[in-house]
Amino acid sequence: MENTDQRKELKVSAIENGTVIDHIPSQSVYQVLRILNLTEYNDQLLIGTNLESRKMGKKGIIKVSNKFFKSDEINKIALVAPSATLILIKDFGVSEKKKVEIPSRVEKIVKCFNPNCITNVEDVVTRFEVVNKDDLKLRCHYCEKITAKDTMTFK
Amino acid sequence: MKNKSLVSINDFTRDEHIRILDLAGNFERRPKQRILEDYVVATLFFEPSTRTRLSFESAATRLGARVIGFSEPGSSSVQKGESLRDTIRTVSNYADIIVMRHPREGSARFASEVSRVPVINAGDGANQHPTQTLLDLYSIRKTQGTLDNLNVAFIGDLKYGRTVHSLTMALCNYNTSFHLVSPAELKLPSSVKMHIKERQLVYHQYTEMSEVIPKVDILYMTRIQKERFQDPMEYEKVKNSYILRNSMLDNAKSNLRILHPLPRVNEITYDVDDNPKAYYFTQALNGVFVRQALLAAILGVVE
Numbered sequence A: 001m002e003n004t005d006q007r008k009e010l011k012v013s014a015i016e017n018g019t020v021i022d023h024i025p026s027q028s029v030y031q032v033l034r035i036l037n038l039t040e041y042n043d044q045l046l047i048g049t050n051l052e053s054r055k056m057g058k059k060g061i062i063k064v065s066n067k068f069f070k071s072d073e074i075n076k077i078a079l080v081a082p083s084a085t086l087i088l089i090k091d092f093g094v095s096e097k098k099k100v101e102i103p104s105r106v107e108k109i110v111k112c113f114n115p116n117c118i119t120n121v122e123d124v125v126t127r128f129e130v131v132n133k134d135d136l137k138l139r140c141h142y143c144e145k146i147t148a149k150d151t152m153t154f155k
Numbered sequence B: 001m002k003n004k005s006l007v008s009i010n011d012f013t014r015d016e017h018i019r020i021l022d023l024a025g026n027f028e029r030r031p032k033q034r035i036l037e038d039y040v041v042a043t044l045f046f047e048p049s050t051r052t053r054l055s056f057e058s059a060a061t062r063l064g065a066r067v068i069g070f071s072e073p074g075s076s077s078v079q080k081g082e083s084l085r086d087t088i089r090t091v092s093n094y095a096d097i098i099v100m101r102h103p104r105e106g107s108a109r110f111a112s113e114v115s116r117v118p119v120i121n122a123g124d125g126a127n128q129h130p131t132q133t134l135l136d137l138y139s140i141r142k143t144q145g146t147l148d149n150l151n152v153a154f155i156g157d158l159k160y161g162r163t164v165h166s167l168t169m170a171l172c173n174y175n176t177s178f179h180l181v182s183p184a185e186l187k188l189p190s191s192v193k194m195h196i197k198e199r200q201l202v203y204h205q206y207t208e209m210s211e212v213i214p215k216v217d218i219l220y221m222t223r224i225q226k227e228r229f230q231d232p233m234e235y236e237k238v239k240n241s242y243i244l245r246n247s248m249l250d251n252a253k254s255n256l257r258i259l260h261p262l263p264r265v266n267e268i269t270y271d272v273d274d275n276p277k278a279y280y281f282t283q284a285l286n287g288v289f290v291r292q293a294l295l296a297a298i299l300g301v302v303e
């Protein structure tokens, strides 16, 4: 146990203060970075993909130094990484752990699936109400049509 | 309702719907009241719809308002590639209220958010057409004396008809029993049926019109379009099953009235037109009174 933990540490080093987003599906890591606007982050950022995980097989992890997210900001990633866990780090120690939750409203990040929706024709910020959290369904504020998990794409 | 946009039928409460119907009744009794003489109404038709536009312009003119706008995008700056956002912002400097029709779904909601003045949706793609729904409610109440506890049949294309969807939603406020007659391919979408169930109301589905006619108070006919069928043979098989002929009305209740959003193609034969149960032309006229009521209420010139 001690041994595997140490080996993991070698792969992705520890941060002093900040947020660790763990248990991200490997293929969603870059999407999570985009959703959280971390692609141009100016402080230390550590990214791991295809790491071994007993729970998930392969997983991704992101460690963001000196950044603590607001919950409505971080909950956006639940759409692509519902399994993600957040670990808040203070002085190299775990200060809090929590799961992400699917928010009741989603803005900007999701595209409406309806090609005839005004948001796909003109430069309009998308807005959705989450009408079903278990079997993910978003109702477009504009065209009122439902974008479901299988038709969902990200901006 | 003052300064409130009407984009979706659910933007107004049940009480507000009733208020509009009552006001429309006043305008039916006295259609010419010059209460909007100081007002400018813009009608922006990004896709042509002569019927709806004339109905709005007639409503505005009868109230003394000035009407500006365009009847198709070709005659406007839209053709030069101006965005909807910019067109609406510009026009909302010139008018007190905007009536718009647009081929994209969600366009009216977006316009209501960038406009300085209220917006009335006169149809946004396949999404909403709330003034049609209000004139349907007006016609139902007028012919039946009430909106409560009625048996209403919808016939034809129940899948793609936005008119049917939003009238069904609105009628769910009035303990309606729904009778849904359509080919298997064109059934009412499950999202709308869910809405009926959530309100603890009942619906029955049929593929034949004949057994429904004696049971109902309102027969709401719609047009079946060939393009809606994957298999053209299927259309050929069903097309004659959803045509209403005068002889089919012998067993109907005396209070039954036939509605249709118009234009019709062949789904109601001409021999029905002279039957006192035919109400579809009056229904279209009612649209003017309902639109007068909306303009007056949203501009705040009536209480």
Ligand SMILES: [Zn+2]
Residues within 6 Å of the ligand: A112, A113, A114, A117, A118, A119, A140, A141, A142, A143, A144, A145, B106
């Ligand atoms: Zn949409």
